[in-house]
Amino acid sequence: MSDHTTSESAISSAAPQRRPWLRVVLMALPLASFAALAALFWFGLHDGDPSRIPSALIGHPAPQTALPRLEGLVGNDGQVPGLDPAALKGKVSVVNVWASWCVPCHDEAPLLTALGQDKRLQLIGINYKDSADNARRFLGRYGNPFGIVGVDDNGRAAIEWGVYGVPETFIVGRTGTILFKLVGPVTPDNIDTVLRAEIDKALKAGS
Numbered sequence: 321m322s323d324h325t326t327s328e329s330a331i332s333s334a335a336p337q338r339r340p341w342l343r344v345v346l347m348a349l350p351l352a353s354f355a356a357l358a359a360l361f362w363f364g365l366h367d368g369d370p371s372r373i374p375s376a377l378i379g380h381p382a383p384q385t386a387l388p389r390l391e392g393l394v395g396n397d398g399q400v401p402g403l404d405p406a407a408l409k410g411k412v413s414v415v416n417v418w419a420s421w422c423v424p425c426h427d428e429a430p431l432l433t434a435l436g437q438d439k440r441l442q443l444i445g446i447n448y449k450d451s452a453d454n455a456r457r458f459l460g461r462y463g464n465p466f467g468i469v470g471v472d473d474n475g476r477a478a479i480e481w482g483v484y485g486v487p488e489t490f491i492v493g494r495t496g497t498i499l500f501k502l503v504g505p506v507t508p509d510n511i512d513t514v515l516r517a518e519i520d521k522a523l524k525a526g527s
Contacts, residue, residue: 387470403470
């Protein structure tokens with residue numbers, strides 16, 4: 321009897337010593353699993369670079385969203401037109417989503433102006449949730465690189481284009497298919513190595 325009682329006593333006294341350690345391990349496992357999955361998602365999918373976030377629209381037709389013109393914006397040929405989806409076919413297009421209140425948009429504006437000198441393509445601006453006066457002042461300050469400016473005052477078009485946040489830039493091929501998406505501003509570091517390289521691919525592809 322005493323041996324049996326001693327054995328039970330030993331088991332019962334050992335069990336509480338193991339439980340706290342096991343509890344800590346069990347509590348830590350979900351957190352460790354979540355951290356591992358998050359790391360794989362970030363580095364494997366994005367490569368740690370937000371400009372490489374993929375777009376579900378790449379390889380698909382550009383949204384057929386018509387946008388009104390920016391009132392009062394005049395170019396060399398008169399009033400700059402709004403965005404007619406038909407304009408996205410027949411020529412390689414660079415579509416830039418921008419706003420006057422967007423700080424990086426001010427930084428990339430001179431680079432887009434320079435890019436607009438390339439007559440092999442057309443630059444299209446989508447002005448996102450902006451006021452007409454501020455948008456016109458913005459383009460007056462830096463120069464208007466866009467042959468077409470569509471006004472997305474309620475943000476619906478940006479949603480249809482899959483925009484994460486301004487600025488973003490898309491390359492649309494001659495058939496109206498989205499070929500590339502740059503998340504974030506055009507910069508001196510990526511305009512030649514990334515954006516122009518993708519534009520050249522689109523021009524050579526004929527699609």
